[in-house]
Amino acid sequence: MAKLETKIHNIVLKNPVMTASGTFGYGEEFADFMDLSCLGGIIVKGTTGERRQGNPYPRMAETPAGMLNAVGLQNVGVETFCKAVYPRIKDIDTNILVNVSGSSIEEYCYVAEQVDALDNIPGIELNISCPNVKKGGMGFGTDPAMAAQVVKEVRKVYHKTLIVKLTPNVTSIVDIAKAVEQAGADSVSLINTLLGMAIDVERQRPYLSTITGGLSGPCVKPVAVRMVWQVAHAVQIPVVGLGGISCAADALEFLMAGAKAVQVGTANFLDPAVTVKIVDGLQDYCQRHGINDINEIIGII
């Protein structure tokens, strides 16, 4: 058996496979289909200061090898998360990370502070890249100075591993990555969804109530691999790769491009046990290629 263990800052992952925020609920939704402790980590859904209803229906459209979503951060809010959700999930034997979202620096800091107090949450993923909210979200992630400012402020109140999730909807994702690294991020994860749009030509109107939404699924993978490769070569902090991963070979592309860990998103909707298959596939690959430790192939490109 090859060693699949990797590390993101202070977080030890039993394998590099995590689940992407917003695609895996709080993990519980998948417990009928798989053993959650097989995962390297679970990033639970984007959590904001207050409960949010998200955008009006319809907020999903299928596109070639992908989908657009405009959920808009529907969630129970950090207080309910801490009181009602956390006790239910805190003993799952994997790393549970919270995706921290907001519309203002104050909100990001408030949520991060609340989550900092939860013993079994070893880190957060700071979401400065959601394309589906009117205020904040991606606005913070498209400008290096703004991105750095949010990270700096959150860094003051958050003491565990701070991963910053980056948007691909920028001219240079490397500039953003460098800015958040300098501001104190322990890691970066990329990519969030690509801003997209689809039109129902029969009805002559957009499919989404919000007109535009975030594109995910296999169609975004080459863009994501390219960005992970660029960022991994430009920063010192560990990179977490995501975007269209649906099998072990996809995950391996990201690892070879320089990601220390990966997240599986949209593929969870198609096969709720896909992550287990990816972990098994990584083990299988290592054995076929005589690799003793998965870290041997990380960043080889």
Next chain:
Amino acid sequence: MKQIADFTIVGREQLGEQYFTLTLQHPDKLGPIAAGQFVEVEVRNCREVMLRRPISIHDVDESKNRLTLLIQIVGKGTRKLSELEVGASLNLIFPLGHGFAVAGERPLLVGGGAGIAPLFHLAKCYKAKGVEPTILLGGRTKALIPVRDAFVEYGRVHYATEDGSLGEQGLVTQHSAFAGEYDHICTCGPTPMMKAVGRYAMEKGMDCEVSLENMMACGIGACLCCVCDTDEGHKCVCKEGPVFDVRKLTKWLEASK
């Protein structure tokens, strides 16, 4: 408990141009399935289709570990499913969602078009409880009421067609059997029909369950794409529904679309 399994198609019946049924053999034990629950079907070998398709469970044969899906061909995914033949395999996630309560002593089941699908299993569940439901099925024409005679064994069946080709002419809500004495209504079909039935039940203070259909990705409450704007906020049709008590849907009932 939800499961994911490869079924084998053991029966296929074409019902007019738009509808067909697939009877599926589970490889092992099916487990309990409530009326109104649904499955997420994988569509293989179709370039345009990535997501699974949510389909109502039409009939269940627990002794044989089989279930039947009644499918309307509406797009590329269901078109591809219609090309499958007996012997082919089909991957399903099931049983999903929250089904009907199977409540009341004098229930009325109102179905339209593909919405008839879950009402068949529901009628059987009532019959198993010793309750004979009134079943009112509607469609624009006779051909658009895909299943008819099979219902007769499980309740008193009435038809409403807009062109008068079967039963009374008009909408289900205009049918003489609609205004009868009932203590519980279950409805599934086109949204305008369900809203009309739901509003009527609210006026009469009658218990009423509606089975909603929204576009879905995951089917298990993870993606939050299929939400309905209920009186308690956005709820996933896949998880908190598809069957809702109409009293929780007053905003939905009032909305024009």
